[in-house]
Amino acid sequence: MRESHTSYHLCALCLEVSLIMSAKTTSTFLPNTTSLAEGANYSGTVQKAEPSYALLKFMESFCLISSASGMVGNGTVLWYLGFRIQRNCFTVCILNVAAADFGYLLCIAIETVQCLMHCNVGVQFGILLFLDLFTYGTGLYLLTAISIERCLSVLCPIWCRSHRPKHLSGIISGLLWSLSLLLNMLGYISCTVRPSSNCHILLITTGVLDFLFCTPLMLVFSLTLFLKVKCSSQHLQTGRLFTLIMLTVLFFLIFAVPLSVLILFDFWGYKFLYSPETGFVLSCVNSSLSPVLYFIVGSYRDRRIRLTLRLAFQRAFKDSADDKDERESHKQ
Template identity: 25%
Template sequence: MENITIAYPTSDITPLDSTSNMTTEYYEDYVKSPLDYFTLVVYSLAFLLGTTGNGLVIWFTIFKMKKTVNVIWFLNLSIADFTFTAFLPISIIYLANDFNWVLGTFMCKLNSFVAFINLFASVFLLTVISIDRCISVIFPVWCQNHRTPRRSVFVVIGVWILAIIFSLPYFIFRDTYEEYNVVTCYNNFVFEYSSDIGRSRHEGTVIVRFIVGFLIPFTIVVFCYTVIAVRIRRNHMTTSTKPFKVIIAVIIAFFGCWLPYHIFSFLELHSIYREDEYLASETRLGIPLTSSLAFVNSVVNPFLYVFIGRDFKDKYWRSIQSIFEKAFIEDSTHNDLKSKTKSTSDSNVV
């Protein structure tokens, strides 16, 4: 039987992320490994917990809570995570069917497209939240007059537009390939990784994803929270730490879950174009694991919203609505600074 070489998808947040070139014999003799079963379990749990947790956040923030700026930020984070986890059954079907894609080319494209919209929307929103907190600390009076839910909606719209733009390559290049009744959903950069055009497109997507979806946002986030910490310490400000802890926890969870994925994406590039068989075998193991870790990020956020910075017994006896309201309560940093300034002025008058 003739061997076929497929330009395999590699780093696209689905169970099909293997760096090896598949052959028809491989497909016919394919037997699920323990890693495949582990991935199935992780994806199934992520779907159940992610849709339930994020669905609750969406319901309460839309129907039960006042539309403050913080609520709008976290609502959109939950929408991104909910949409992502809602599509997980597609990946589960693909893996359960021994990597034989049965849902057609459009769903192959859409599945990857949605996954990366989640990535970019989440990281852009976390960056916006960090900038928003920084501005609230540095310019409290300005924020009191100009930081409004209506303006935050326009910012959120811009975030989603950018996320869609940066995710378009994963819709355009995603394709299906059928050989001997086996259909693969993969990145059709030009069919062959040996092609200069295909290689440059593959490298470009990985590099842009890392720079735009991780490096720049991470730098901005670290800078903003460094400024916040210095400003709070310098002014001896007593702030409400509840929303601050939630934001810090969400950011740590996001970057902690996604950094391994970006690292293995670059290792994967190296293994493909340098034809490093040892590294290829390592990435075949690492990509599914790091993709699973990235999935987990969409599950943990709702729990962080509720449980960070609060006494568990106290939360247990509160209503769910009250928990969410207190988790998203607006930070009083700018009010504390304003009060401190007023107190200083009054003492000088006396």
Template identity: 35%
Template sequence: MANFSKTSVSSVNYGPQCAAMYNNTLSSTHNISNSGPEENSSSDFIFMLYSCIFALYICIIGLVGNGIVIYLLGFRIKWSHFTIYILNLAVADFGNLLFLNLSVILILTNTGSEHGFTAVSWFALFMYTASQLLLTAISIDRCASVLFPIWYRCRRPPHLSTMVSALLWVLSFLSSGSGIILQHFGAYGTFHFTFIAGSAVFFPLIIISTMILLFKVYCISQQPQRGRVLTIVLITLLFYLIFAFPTNAIYTLNYFADYNYVHLEIYGDLGACLNSCVNPVIYFLVGRKEMGQQRQSLKVLLQRAFQEEEEQTEQQEQGNTTQTSI
């Protein structure tokens, strides 16, 4: 293992995922070299080292999965209102994992400057924020399709998904950009604001949307509409609550607490990595549902998973064409 630098970087508040690994790995190594082979410092260093290696493997797997989804939805499968959101979510997850992967490589190889690591961390935060915003938009979109089905199929603006996705990317950029600018001028904890917003805004909206979907479709409806798209959304939201939300909660706790819970931050970072990796698996497994043992290509599985939305989009386009001709 390469000898980690002893440069003091603890004063730099990287904030986003893997930053805790970087700062505290250096800190642990510094303590070991200065105070001898202490058991606690050594165990912390080993824990962080294995966490980095595990995160590296997770990121690589997630990059492959999201890359396949981006290629198929972007170039091989016809777009629908819902798949536009999924495509943007896959891009956000891919970017998040890519820059987290670069962060881990910087940690393991001890290369790059503090400014370089800060830039990589900012891009990871930007993608992570976009992923949360898009997932929130997806949950609200599904609620609208369940609560107002006639409006959603007939009166919904045809380019609403594209406009909302573009707006969310801009908001994510402004949010992350303002954080790094304020930090440059000495404001402490600005990176944590994104995680605090995730705990205060994204989490309640996703919880409310999930409860509405569960009660409306599985409890209230006399004929449950348990389609594949709804199944995908509910499973995705569930994994977000299990894997990604703890990251927001942990960083929020560290911002307001006097003690820095480093190990909790690392667990939160690994959970966020898993959340970005699991979505492609959900799509392909749901697309494979009720297909027996037949071998199908990934394109067929993904197309089957979102087939309902493609049919609804075609019906809406035909309806709009009919109204225009009349």
């Protein structure tokens, strides 16, 4: 029993939430059943603080509502970018980000419903957690690629317009999906299906790639882009696309990265009360807010009372040159 408990707990750390499994599957957010029976906030044996049952159920409910609304928003983005709006190199990446967010929120919603209903799901829950980490990692890699691509387009505009392959964004997006799938599938097999010593190696490799490489890389290129635009003597036209990229990266760093940091601390033995649950809720907020952010940026400073979603998304994803042409046409 102890070996199976440890194996599942390690899998949960790898897949974004810390789960404590017994003979019956319990909620991700549920506190210890012994403490509930005693009606206390502290364990009688080890004197450690126990999470509040009411607060954890509230966090579960919030995740379910946030996931449901986020799936509607990201589904709308997928529909418009996939079928209603002409694509460019940037919208291809955003389309893939919306797909990753939709898949992430779908898994979160299913898991939360199962937890609220106290379903005994066993292996199925582990598969959903694997899909969580897969879609979460894909979103991180795609945002890093977006930051790099946009920074290079500002630093080397002539090269990007003349020598950039037409389908480069689609190729890069496909490779990043494949990379995330490969890493997480290897981790799932090594940590759960066939536990081995490679589990720790894969966890460390994924952690280094996600938090010591991609996140700093995203931050560096975003700051470089910001400083280049704001400190340039050429008064570069930014447009809504620049604002959208900056806000998307900022929101990701604030809401999504804490989950990864808290999980790493948990894996290293530094456990905090509500640490995985708080990161879990924040990551749901990040994936749900992206479509709202697209609409706000696209409709900003528009005097029309009724602005369609299609027009708002189309304006949000325009390049600075296109945005400049639009302003000049309105003046005429």
